[in-house]
Every structure is written in C-alpha cells, then in structure tokens.
Amino acid sequence: KHLISLFLILILIATSCQSGASNDPDTNQSQTTQSVETVIHSELDPDIQEQIFLTQDQPMPSDEDLPRIEYGENLEAYEVTWYEYFDTVSTVMAFVNDQAEFESLVNYLEQRLAKWHQILNNFEAYENITNIYNLNETNGEWVKLDSELIELLIFSKDMYEKTNGQVNIAIGAVTDLWHLEREKALENSYFQGELPDQDKLEELGKHAEIENLEIDKEQQRARITNPNTKIDLGAVAKGYVSQVLKEELIKKGYSHVLMNFGGNIVTIGEKPDGEAWRLGIRQINIDSTENEIQFAEILEINNLSLITSGDYERYYNVGENSYHHILDPETLFPSTLYTQVSIVSENAAWGDTLSTALFNVSIEEGEEILKNFPNTSAYWITKDNQNIKSSNFDSLLN
Known part of the structure; x- marks a missing residue:
C-alpha cells in the first residue's frame, strides 16, 4: 500500500x-x-x-x-x-x-x-501482451491489438495528414538508428558520439511510408506491409x-x-x-x-x-x-x-x-x-x- x-x-x-x-x-x-x-x-x-x-x-x-x-x-x-x-x-x-x-x-x-x-x-516485448514492439517484428502478419492502441494508431495516421506529413509514426527505423548512436554517446561523460551512416539513413528513409501501416478497426488488428518500416509513437x-x-x-x-x-x-x-x-x-x-x-x-x-x-x-x-x-x-x-x-x-x-x-x-x-x-x-x-x-x-x- x-x-x-x-x-x-x-x-x-x-x-x-x-x-x-x-x-x-x-x-x-x-x-x-x-x-x-x-x-x-x-x-x-x-x-x-x-x-x-x-x-x-x-x-x-x-x-x-x-x-x-x-x-x-x-x-x-x-x-x-x-x-x-x-x-x-x-x-x-x-x-x-x-x-x-x-x-x-x-x-x-x-x-x-x-x-x-x-x-x-x-524496444521491449512483454509476456502475454502484444505491443508496438511486437507489431514491428511481425513481418507483414496481422496482429491483434488492444482497442485503445488501435485508436491511437488511427489518430496518428490522421495527424500525418493534418500536419502535412511532419509527424510520421512510420519513421521508426530512422529514429532507432539515431537512438542507437545517442545511447552509445551517453556511455561517456562528454556525450560524444558519431552520426548515423548517411547511406543507411537514406535507405531506411525510403521505407518510412505511412501507407505501410494498415489498420483493421473492425477486427482490432494492424499490420506493417513493408519489413523495413517500423512504427514509433514517441x-x-x-x-x-x-x-x-x-x-x-x-x-x-x-x-x-x-x-x-x-x-x-x-x-x-x-x-x-x-x-x-x-x-x-x-x-x-x-x-x-x-x-x-x-x-x-x-x-x-x-x-x-x-x-x-x-x-x-x-x-x-x-x-x-x-x-x-x-x-x-x-x-x-x-x-x-x-x-x-x-x-x-x-x-x-x-x-x-x-x-x-x-x-x-x-x-x-x-x-x-x-x-x-x-x-x-x-x-x-x-x-x-x-x-x-x-x-x-x-x-x-x-
């Protein structure tokens, strides 16, 4: 208590x-x-x-x-x-x-x-729960999700349209690459690190398409049709x-x-x-x-x-x-x-x-x-x- x-x-x-x-x-x-x-x-x-x-x-x-x-x-x-x-x-x-x-x-x-x-x-899976990590790892298969998470994904796609694409939750593979370099830098006292590889960034950016996220509200499920697309709701x-x-x-x-x-x-x-x-x-x-x-x-x-x-x-x-x-x-x-x-x-x-x-x-x-x-x-x-x-x-x- x-x-x-x-x-x-x-x-x-x-x-x-x-x-x-x-x-x-x-x-x-x-x-x-x-x-x-x-x-x-x-x-x-x-x-x-x-x-x-x-x-x-x-x-x-x-x-x-x-x-x-x-x-x-x-x-x-x-x-x-x-x-x-x-x-x-x-x-x-x-x-x-x-x-x-x-x-x-x-x-x-x-x-x-x-x-x-x-x-x-x-970044992490949990026992007996299907979350964003699991959705990102499904290789195109439909994933049953919590109804509230489905609503958030629908909201996020709407925000993509209303912000002229400035908020894109399908950019997760790119943010993961930056996150990795930032975490490496935080291991030293001066927070010094390296930039992500430019070629890799550009390649991942090609797959950051919001259309690659499909949502089936009626069945409470979603899938990512491109294996190189990752979702980040940050x-x-x-x-x-x-x-x-x-x-x-x-x-x-x-x-x-x-x-x-x-x-x-x-x-x-x-x-x-x-x-x-x-x-x-x-x-x-x-x-x-x-x-x-x-x-x-x-x-x-x-x-x-x-x-x-x-x-x-x-x-x-x-x-x-x-x-x-x-x-x-x-x-x-x-x-x-x-x-x-x-x-x-x-x-x-x-x-x-x-x-x-x-x-x-x-x-x-x-x-x-x-x-x-x-x-x-x-x-x-x-x-x-x-x-x-x-x-x-x-x-x-x-």
Missing part, C-alpha cells in the same frame, strides 16, 4: 533537464514547461513504489474502478510522482477531500499508466495518453487537477479558489546563472494543456555540434530552426503532436497547420533568441 505524507512547498516546478548535465540517461527528460504555484501537496514514498505489470489476461481498469468525486468545502492538494513510465517523470497534483480519496485516484492512474507504458513500448503517445486520462477524470467529476507527463502539462478545471493555474514557458537559451530560472511567458490557463519540445532534450554531441531527438522527416536529421516550440491547446494529444510538427517548419507554415486544430496556439523560440507567438496565442488565453 502506498504511504502518503503531506508537506508544504512554495513553488511547484515541473522543470526540464538543463543543457549538458541534463543529458544523463537517468535524468534526461522531456520536461520543459514550469508550473509556478503555492500549494500543500503529498508524495508517494519512493522506497515502496511498486511496478505494476498488466497483461491482456488482466482487464484494463475502466472508469468504473474510479469512484465519482463529490467535492466538499475544505479541499487539500496532494501530489504523486512516478519515474518508471514512458522513460520520463510523471506528476499528478489534485485537490481532493482527503488522503483516501487521493489514494484511490493514484491507484487508478498507476494501473492506467502501467498498461499504456507496456503497449506503447517499441511524437504523439504522451499527449494522447494524458488527454485520455483527462477525459476519464472529467467523467468522474474531477475539476481541480494538474497532470505533468514529462513536460506534457494538462489542467482539469481550475484551482478550488477559482484562480487559474499559472504555468511558465521557460526561457532556455538566455545568459543566466546555473540556478537562475527565467520565463519567456507566464500563462494563466484552465482546462488547457501546455506542451513544449526543445533541442536541449535527449541530445548528444558530435565534435562541437549537438544532435537532438526531433527529426525532420525530409532531411532525416534533427531540425535546426528553433530552440523550442510550445503548444497551448484544449487537446493534449494535438499539443504533443504539434510541438514536434511545428519544430520542423517555418512560422508561416506552422500558422497554416494550426488552422486544422481549434483552440490551439503556438509559441516559438528561435535559434537567434526571438520569441514568436502564433496569431491566436493571446486570444486563446483571454
């Missing part, structure tokens, strides 16, 4: 990894937005956290497993942090009536995260899962919750006193001391998500140049237009997708792509330290 202890904290910061030191493989996370709050919160004892393993023989927890909340007058804020899901840090802060109510929420969310973590893993998965969880909590009456899954910050409702959540877009590429935190913008939002991608996340060095994890699908190399892109949206799945898509295109093309996504805006920080808002950025927040 989880033990929960209360303590007072003056500032809750969901912070990103810093350039350089942040590239340690144990601490390198995609957390780039900041939550600035004064709250009382709790934390699960990290010494007794247990990994929950779910298989297809064990039913996925449904929203029936989470009691509906009825808010009283005196609410307290509790917080839990997990480190084992999606290769990142996940934090949930909720205002609820008491500790028992929060424990119920934590148990539900942990089971949901554990299941999603396994079915989305494209550009969409965390945002999609956080949006699913948000909708499930809303159905159960929750309206005072902030969730942060590796920099994908999602708010449900407002704080109990009626105040908005205050979230910051951190200014990374400015001259500042190591301990000084500065923000490009402080936002007050309710029921919106704030998701940021940056070139200082998951990178390694080749000589004097750094190579991050956000790949341009045309060049097959990391994009060089921006330092970071933040998306504010009513839908976290859109936000996660767009923080990658808009990293690879001009401001003008980014504005055009945004037209496909209602109640969604963007904030770019360029390589030369210019901060640029999409035309609808301020209006969305007012």
Whole structure:
C-alpha cells in the first residue's frame, strides 16, 4: 500500500533537464514547461513504489474502478510522482477531500499508466501482451491489438495528414538508428558520439511510408506491409495518453487537477479558489546563472494543456555540434530552426503532436497547420533568441 505524507512547498516546478548535465540517461527528460504555484501537496514514498505489470489476461481498469468525486468545502492538494513510465517523470497534483480519496485516484492512474507504458513500448516485448514492439517484428502478419492502441494508431495516421506529413509514426527505423548512436554517446561523460551512416539513413528513409501501416478497426488488428518500416509513437503517445486520462477524470467529476507527463502539462478545471493555474514557458537559451530560472511567458490557463519540445532534450554531441531527438522527416536529421516550440491547446494529444510538427517548419507554415486544430496556439523560440507567438496565442488565453 502506498504511504502518503503531506508537506508544504512554495513553488511547484515541473522543470526540464538543463543543457549538458541534463543529458544523463537517468535524468534526461522531456520536461520543459514550469508550473509556478503555492500549494500543500503529498508524495508517494519512493522506497515502496511498486511496478505494476498488466497483461491482456488482466482487464484494463475502466472508469468504473474510479469512484465519482463529490467535492466538499475544505479541499487539500496532494501530489504523486512516478519515474518508471514512458522513460520520463510523471506528476499528478489534485485537490481532493482527503488522503483516501487521493489514494484511490493514484491507484487508478498507476494501473492506467502501467498498461499504456507496456503497449506503447517499441524496444521491449512483454509476456502475454502484444505491443508496438511486437507489431514491428511481425513481418507483414496481422496482429491483434488492444482497442485503445488501435485508436491511437488511427489518430496518428490522421495527424500525418493534418500536419502535412511532419509527424510520421512510420519513421521508426530512422529514429532507432539515431537512438542507437545517442545511447552509445551517453556511455561517456562528454556525450560524444558519431552520426548515423548517411547511406543507411537514406535507405531506411525510403521505407518510412505511412501507407505501410494498415489498420483493421473492425477486427482490432494492424499490420506493417513493408519489413523495413517500423512504427514509433514517441511524437504523439504522451499527449494522447494524458488527454485520455483527462477525459476519464472529467467523467468522474474531477475539476481541480494538474497532470505533468514529462513536460506534457494538462489542467482539469481550475484551482478550488477559482484562480487559474499559472504555468511558465521557460526561457532556455538566455545568459543566466546555473540556478537562475527565467520565463519567456507566464500563462494563466484552465482546462488547457501546455506542451513544449526543445533541442536541449535527449541530445548528444558530435565534435562541437549537438544532435537532438526531433527529426525532420525530409532531411532525416534533427531540425535546426528553433530552440523550442510550445503548444497551448484544449487537446493534449494535438499539443504533443504539434510541438514536434511545428519544430520542423517555418512560422508561416506552422500558422497554416494550426488552422486544422481549434483552440490551439503556438509559441516559438528561435535559434537567434526571438520569441514568436502564433496569431491566436493571446486570444486563446483571454
């Protein structure tokens, strides 16, 4: 059973990894937005956290497993942090009536995260479960998949169309090649490595065709028709899962919750006193001391998500140049237009997708792509330290 202890904290910061030191493989996370709050919160004892393993023989927890909340007058804020899901840090802060109510929420969310973590893993297979890794290894055969994973694959193909191909989950063989070189580099203290072989990159890029992924929704199955095509859901998965969880909590009456899954910050409702959540877009590429935190913008939002991608996340060095994890699908190399892109949206799945898509295109093309996504805006920080808002950025927040 989880033990929960209360303590007072003056500032809750969901912070990103810093350039350089942040590239340690144990601490390198995609957390780039900041939550600035004064709250009382709790934390699960990290010494007794247990990994929950779910298989297809064990039913996925449904929203029936989470009691509906009825808010009283005196609410307290509790917080839990997990480190084992999606290769990142996940934090949930909720205002609820008491500790028992929060424990119920934590148990539900942990089971949901554990299941999603396994079915989305494209590097590892699990006993009695069929996940993305298995789909990538099937050599053209149809694979029965969890219904939620089928929906995510359908969503991802739709995002390919709506982002003009800038988010392509069929680029997995290319991302695997970059991942391999990055992991080699992280084995040394200077994060120095080598570039992937150019000929191999170009050859794998020829097979990164979204049409090679076929989905049979009626039969709940999918297949990859080209053995050289691999699926990688990294550009969409965390945002999609956080949006699913948000909708499930809303159905159960929750309206005072902030969730942060590796920099994908999602708010449900407002704080109990009626105040908005205050979230910051951190200014990374400015001259500042190591301990000084500065923000490009402080936002007050309710029921919106704030998701940021940056070139200082998951990178390694080749000589004097750094190579991050956000790949341009045309060049097959990391994009060089921006330092970071933040998306504010009513839908976290859109936000996660767009923080990658808009990293690879001009401001003008980014504005055009945004037209496909209602109640969604963007904030770019360029390589030369210019901060640029999409035309609808301020209006969305007012």
